[in-house]
Amino acid sequence: MKTDTSRDPCRDDGDRVTVTYDRSPGERADMSVIRGVACALNVDPLRLSPLYEAVDPDALARLMDGGQRTDGEQFELSFRYESCEVTLYADGRVVVEPVAERDATDSFVDPRQ
Numbered sequence: 001m002k003t004d005t006s007r008d009p010c011r012d013d014g015d016r017v018t019v020t021y022d023r024s025p026g027e028r029a030d031m032s033v034i035r036g037v038a039c040a041l042n043v044d045p046l047r048l049s050p051l052y053e054a055v056d057p058d059a060l061a062r063l064m065d066g067g068q069r070t071d072g073e074q075f076e077l078s079f080r081y082e083s084c085e086v087t088l089y090a091d092g093r094v095v096v097e098p099v100a101e102r103d104a105t106d107s108f109v110d111p112r113q
Contacts, residue, residue: 055079
């Protein structure tokens with residue numbers, strides 16, 4: 001069975017900092033966060049810290065995977081995870097932006113290195 005590789009769910013938004021991950025139909029929100037952050041940081045998803053240290057995965061699933069909103073209202077949810085600002089949108093997009101942090105010497109550290 002051939003796998004379609006033409007649709008890469010993880011794409012660079014052109015500024016070399018922000019990455020948008022498009023959730024596959026049926027993909028859980030917590031898994032899309034993990035895959036999107038791994039893509040943005042260019043690391044294996046298994047090397048990331050547990051997502052529950054940043055956000056409750058069950059609450060995330062209830063909010064984002066609970067089915068279609070009938071009121072037509074769009075919403076977004078943002079939080080920090082693995083030195084990234086993560087924003088999930090009602091339409092299934094996950095936008096990940098690595099943020100520079102200061103190390104002990106007060107110099108900026110690029111989280112992608």
